[in-house]
Amino acid sequence: MKKAYLGVDIGSISTKGVIIDEDNNIIASKYLYTEADPINAVKRLIKALKKDFDFKEYKVVSVGTTGSARKLIGTILKASVVKNEITAHAIGTTSIYKDVRTIFEIGGQDSKIIILENGIVTDYAMNTLCAAGTGSFLSSQANRLGVKVEDFGAIALKSKKPTNIAARCTVFAESDLVHKAQIGHKKEDIIAGLCKAVASNYLNNVGKGKRIKAPIVFQGGVSKNIGVVKAFSDLTGEDIIVDKNSHLMGALGVAIMARKSKLENDFDFDIENVSYETRGLECHRCSNNCEIICVCRDNKIIDAWGNRCERGQVSINS
Numbered sequence: 001m002k003k004a005y006l007g008v009d010i011g012s013i014s015t016k017g018v019i020i021d022e023d024n025n026i027i028a029s030k031y032l033y034t035e036a037d038p039i040n041a042v043k044r045l046i047k048a049l050k051k052d053f054d055f056k057e058y059k060v061v062s063v064g065t066t067g068s069a070r071k072l073i074g075t076i077l078k079a080s081v082v083k084n085e086i087t088a089h090a091i092g093t094t095s096i097y098k099d100v101r102t103i104f105e106i107g108g109q110d111s112k113i114i115i116l117e118n119g120i121v122t123d124y125a126m127n128t129l130c131a132a133g134t135g136s137f138l139s140s141q142a143n144r145l146g147v148k149v150e151d152f153g154a155i156a157l158k159s160k161k162p163t164n165i166a167a168r169c170t171v172f173a174e175s176d177l178v179h180k181a182q183i184g185h186k187k188e189d190i191i192a193g194l195c196k197a198v199a200s201n202y203l204n205n206v207g208k209g210k211r212i213k214a215p216i217v218f219q220g221g222v223s224k225n226i227g228v229v230k231a232f233s234d235l236t237g238e239d240i241i242v243d244k245n246s247h248l249m250g251a252l253g254v255a256i257m258a259r260k261s262k263l264e265n266d267f268d269f270d271i272e273n274v275s276y277e278t279r280g281l282e283c284h285r286c287s288n289n290c291e292i293i294c295v296c297r298d299n300k301i302i303d304a305w306g307n308r309c310e311r312g313q314v315s316i317n318s
């Protein structure tokens with residue numbers, strides 16, 4: 001039986017999973033929406049991956065998790081590796097593009113930039129506060145314009161004269177978009193303007209002061225939007241590389257880390273009917289009042305975190 005490795009990237013908007021073999025080839029993958037319920041999302045993810053997984057040839061021997069809910073999901077999946085998104089994306093990307101020097105990443109609700117030299121991360125920045133340059137912003141503007149967000153890029157490419165849209169924040173962008181539509185700008189020009197606004201907002205915020213050098217790889221859900229890809233290419237004067245698995249790079253990276261960890265135990269795909277829940281506690285032993293998150297499986301605490309010192313430690317299996 002050949003060994004396989006599962007990587008899960010769980011964010012606030014989307015949940016991604018890949019299973020790789022010993023040579024980092026993706027042998028199963030799935031992308032779905034988190035729907036504000038990471039535990040249920042990961043159960044759905046594992047169920048979907050199970051359908052595509054070849055149990056006769058492979059067995060999953062190690063798991064890695066990344067993304068904003070990585071600790072919670074790492075506990076549930078008994079992960080060997082729990083890593084931040086910067087490391088996961090850098091490792092996933094360099095496994096395919098060894099000479100990459102800049103990674104643009106725009107997801108559903110946040111964005112990040114990673115600068116590399118010889119495959120090593122030398123600088124990075126994340127933006128989790130402003131939604132103006134993210135996937136959820138583009139989705140809401142697509143709804144407003146009565147266009148499917150998947151069609152956004154193709155429509156944007158028809159534009160000869162993108163409309164200038166002020167995109168410093170969502171409120172400005174929305175009112176400017178309504179105004180430009182009312183004074184008669186064409187829909188394709190407004191959509192191309194929005195794509196350009198997302199790219200320039202990104203470069204002026206998360207990319208501010210960063211040494212952006214080619215090769216540039218663009219990933220995250222928004223990299224599927226060819227209008228934004230073109231806008232990045234126009235603004236940087238460089239070719240922008242988008243991999244066919246650009247939405248899965250974080251999951252791929254953490255699967256590779258799980259493989260390299262050499263920490264192995266057979267993974268059980270049957271988590272669907274196991275009941276997991278989280279409970280919040282507060283430690284009042286000092287004025288820090290730490291909020292402690294407990295993950296419970298069948299009513300027993302299997303992990304807890306959030307305490308800043310040992311006095312607030314919660315006993316496991318209680």
Ligand code: SF4
Pocket residue numbers: 283284285286287288289290307308309310311312313
């Ligand atoms: S866990 Fe430690 S630091 Fe946090 S409130 Fe309790 S005693 Fe204070």
